[in-house]
Amino acid sequence: MNTFDLFQLRGKVALITGGGRGIGYQIAEALSDAGCSIAVCSRKLAACEAAAAELSAKGIEAKAYACDLGNEEDVQRTVQDVIRDFGKIDILINNSGTTWGATVEDMPLEAWEKVMKVNVTGTFLMSQAVGRTMIERKSGKIINIASAAGLKAEPPEVLNAIGYSTSKAAVVHFTRDLARKWAQHGIYVNAIAPGFFPTKMTKAVLEKSGDTIKGKNPLNRIGDDHAIKGVALLLATEASDFMTGQIISVDGGSTL
Structure with missing residues (x-):
C-alpha cells in the first residue's frame, strides 16, 4: 500500500456538527479533499446549506441538516435522516460548541447550563446515536473537538469563560472513557484540542486580547484556516488505526 492511500476517504461518509463555518467547515474541506461524502448539521441551517453547496461544487456529495444538539429527538432524527440519504455514517465529528464570557461570580446559571447542554450533552447525544449504528457495523471513527482551554487554566484577562473551559475538560475525559468502552466494537474515539483560532466564537476575545495571546504563544501566532486540517484527516x-483515546492539542505550543 502506498502511504498516501492511508489518508484516502473515498466511499466514506462523515457527519460534522457545526460544519457550516469555522473549524467545522475547515474539517469538512479536509475530509472532502480526501474523497469523503459530507453531512453538516447545526441549529443554523442556512450556514450548513451554504457549506454543502460549496462542497457540492467540488464534486463531493454533501447535504445540510438542521439540528439542535441539546435535543435528543432532534439528534436521533438527524442521524436517521443522514443514514437515509447516505446509507451509513463512518465518521462523526462532534464540533458544535458555544461559550459565555463572564466572571465566575457573575456567571448566570442559565448560561452555564446552556454551555454544558451544547458542549457536553450534545457531544454525548450525538455520539450515542451515531455510535449505535457504528456498533452494528463494527466500525467507526469519532473525533471530538475539545479545546486547549480544557487542558489548562487561563488567566481571566485572557479567557473568562469557566463554563466553556469546564465543558471542554469534560469532553477530554468523555473521549478517553468512550474510547475505552467502544474499542471492543472497532470504534476509534479521539479528540482535537485547538488553541485560539479566528472564529465567530473567539472574535471578541481576540479583539480584546489577541496581541497578549500571540505574545504568550511559543510560535507567536494563532491558528489559521489550514492548521486543523491535517490532524483531522489523520x-x-x-x-490512525492504532490510535484511540488520544487528545491532540493544535495550539502553537500554548499548553506546554
Whole structure:
C-alpha cells in the first residue's frame, strides 16, 4: 500500500456538527479533499446549506441538516435522516460548541447550563446515536473537538469563560472513557484540542486580547484556516488505526 492511500476517504461518509463555518467547515474541506461524502448539521441551517453547496461544487456529495444538539429527538432524527440519504455514517465529528464570557461570580446559571447542554450533552447525544449504528457495523471513527482551554487554566484577562473551559475538560475525559468502552466494537474515539483560532466564537476575545495571546504563544501566532486540517484527516482515516483515546492539542505550543 502506498502511504498516501492511508489518508484516502473515498466511499466514506462523515457527519460534522457545526460544519457550516469555522473549524467545522475547515474539517469538512479536509475530509472532502480526501474523497469523503459530507453531512453538516447545526441549529443554523442556512450556514450548513451554504457549506454543502460549496462542497457540492467540488464534486463531493454533501447535504445540510438542521439540528439542535441539546435535543435528543432532534439528534436521533438527524442521524436517521443522514443514514437515509447516505446509507451509513463512518465518521462523526462532534464540533458544535458555544461559550459565555463572564466572571465566575457573575456567571448566570442559565448560561452555564446552556454551555454544558451544547458542549457536553450534545457531544454525548450525538455520539450515542451515531455510535449505535457504528456498533452494528463494527466500525467507526469519532473525533471530538475539545479545546486547549480544557487542558489548562487561563488567566481571566485572557479567557473568562469557566463554563466553556469546564465543558471542554469534560469532553477530554468523555473521549478517553468512550474510547475505552467502544474499542471492543472497532470504534476509534479521539479528540482535537485547538488553541485560539479566528472564529465567530473567539472574535471578541481576540479583539480584546489577541496581541497578549500571540505574545504568550511559543510560535507567536494563532491558528489559521489550514492548521486543523491535517490532524483531522489523520484521525478520520486508516492512518490512525492504532490510535484511540488520544487528545491532540493544535495550539502553537500554548499548553506546554
